[in-house]
Amino acid sequence: MNYTLHQLQIFLEVVKHESVTKAAESMHMTQPALSIQLKNFQNQFDLPLTEVIGRKLHITDFGFSIAELAENVLREAEGIKYRTQAYKGLQSGKLSISSASTGKYVIPFFLSGFIHDHPGIDLKLDVTNKTKVMQSLRSNEIDFAFVSVIPEDTDVEEEPIIENRLYLMSGSPKRDKSAPLIYREEGSATRAAMDQYFGSVKERKRLELTSNEAVKQAVIAGLGQSVLPIIGVRNQLEVGDIHILNVKGLPITTTWRLIWLKNKKLSPIAQALLEHIRETRDQVIEDHFSWYTEFTEK
Incomplete structure (x- = not known):
């Protein structure tokens, strides 16, 4: 099949008015021009879409079923148009x-x-x-x-x-060089920063947690020290739950x-x-x- 959206529109107007003349008037077309398009559309089906009884045009059952599908096609086509406009206008x-x-x-x-x-x-x-x-x-x-x-x-x-700055932080304002180090899991950028700074420190116990929030809570609880981005601990710094330890080589920026x-x-x-x-x-x-x-x- 090779019908056009315009032919679907024409056929729907014919179904609506059950008249070629009125459909042509509605679409601002001449009756012969509309009749040609309607015929070209009809030729794509083996079953009749319309029939003339007593000089009056009637839509067949098959024609009504095609009209229903045509409405869906035109609705989707209209949706494509508006979706394109929406994207251009950033509405959706x-x-x-x-x-x-x-x-x-x-x-x-x-x-x-x-x-x-x-x-x-x-x-x-x-x-x-x-x-x-x-x-x-x-x-x-x-x-x-x-x-x-x-x-x-x-x-x-x-x-x-x-900018992102990472500092060594603790639940206490005093630095304890023997306190465990709390790491993020492998694959975390914060973990990479700690690995870079501390290297392969073996004399201190290591803890590993799987989220920044978990690390932060562990530091507050006094489980150890960790390198954390300051941007995520504002409230804890303000109330004194977390303290920044001034050490050489930090912050990492x-x-x-x-x-x-x-x-x-x-x-x-x-x-x-x-x-x-x-x-x-x-x-x-x-x-x-x-x-x-x-x-x-x-």
């Missing part, structure tokens, strides 16, 4: 981001205004460790990854967001950033998010992270 669509665990303290503030301005956009934000984030990025399952360290084995583009595969063609929504972040980054930092920038500059 999907945005997928995978964030390293600690990024949950940062990225929502840079997404909030964008999602508020475009309520039709469905956001999927997956928070996991860096290894899984990079797996999702390499397999092209997401639009962006939110990480603090650029991967060395993957070609990416980046948009820097905000990186940058939180959005990254995406090099040469990836970003969707209009993804491109619009980048533009939004570039326009609002300084204001978001001032509104939500002024405490952080002031603290790290002390």
Whole structure:
């Protein structure tokens, strides 16, 4: 079959009016022109769509069944048109981001205004460790990854967001060099930072936990010391549950950033998010992270 959407529209008008003349008037066509299109559409079926009884046009049962399907086709076609318009106008669509665990303290503030301005956009934000984030990025399952360290084995583009500083922290203001060290699991960027700083320290007991929140609670409980990003412990620092230990070689400084595969063609929504972040980054930092920038500059 090789019918056109226009032929479907014509046939539906004929069904509606049960008259070629009235259908032609409704569609602002001449009757001969409409009749030709109706005939071309009819020729694609072995069964009649219409029949003339007593000089009056009637729609056959088969014709009504085709009309029902034609309505569905035109409805879906209209949906395609509006979906395209919606994407161009950023009224709807999907945005997928995978964030390293600690990024949950940062990225929502840079997404909030964008999602508020475009309520039709469905956001999927997956928070996991860096290894899984990079797996999702390499397999092209997401639009962006939110990480603090650029991967060395993957070609990416980046948009820097905000500085990330990691300090040695403890539940006590006094440093105890014999206290256990609390690590994140393998694959975490924070774990890599601790491995880099402490190397293969063997004289201190090591604990390993699988989330930044678990590490933070363990530090508060006095189970040991850990290298943590300051951006995730504001409340604990303010009430004195956690203390920063000033030690040589710290803080470790990186940058939180959005990254995406090099040469990836970003969707209009993804491109619009980048533009939004570039326009609002300084204001978001001032509104939500002024405490952080002031603290790290002390």
